[in-house]
Amino acid sequence: xxxxxxxxxxxxxxxxxxxxxxxxxxxxxxxxxxxxxxxxxxxxxxxxxxxxxxxxxxxxxxxxxxxxxxx
Amino acid sequence: xxxxxxxxxxxxxxxxxxxxxxxxxxxxxxxxxxxxxxxxxxxxxxxxxxxxxxxxxxxxxxxxxxxxxxx
Numbered sequence: 001x002x003x004x005x006x007x008x009x010x011x012x013x014x015x016x017x018x019x020x021x022x023x024x025x026x027x028x029x030x031x032x033x034x035x036x037x038x039x040x041x042x043x044x045x046x047x048x049x050x051x052x053x054x055x056x057x058x059x060x061x062x063x064x065x066x067x068x069x070x071x
Numbered sequence: 072x073x074x075x076x077x078x079x080x081x082x083x084x085x086x087x088x089x090x091x092x093x094x095x096x097x098x099x100x101x102x103x104x105x106x107x108x109x110x111x112x113x114x115x116x117x118x119x120x121x122x123x124x125x126x127x128x129x130x131x132x133x134x135x136x137x138x139x140x141x142x
Contacts, residue, residue: 003098005095006094007094010090016090024075031074
């Protein structure tokens with residue numbers, strides 16, 4: 001979970017994310033979505049909660065990447 | 072697991088990783104090291120194997136990041 005934070009801070013500060021892989025974060029967001037759904041469907045709140053936090057953080061990186069994408 | 076691959080390919084092709092957060096991948100490598108150790112110590116081969124693969128891939132990104140770091 002904590003590993004996403006420095007990347008968010010870095011993109012936000014530098015307003016630049018060209019070297020960050022869009023595909024990496026598309027796959028990361030997809031993966032955490034599936035894990036969150038799995039946690040939810042299996043009624044496991046630790047799985048749901050931890051993956052929902054990761055999903056939120058990875059989504060922030062994906063949105064920042066798209067925001068600062070070169071035209 | 073698969074999410075790391077596009078980032079590896081991207082850094083390798085572009086020989087450039089300035090926007091990739093060093094701290095993110097230091098934390099990622101640490102996290103997967105701990106998960107791999109946990110899998111090993113709890114004799115769970117699916118946990119050990121999947122986290123060992125993620126550890127290897129995240130380590131490749133970390134090494135590429137350091138390799139292409141600006142002087």
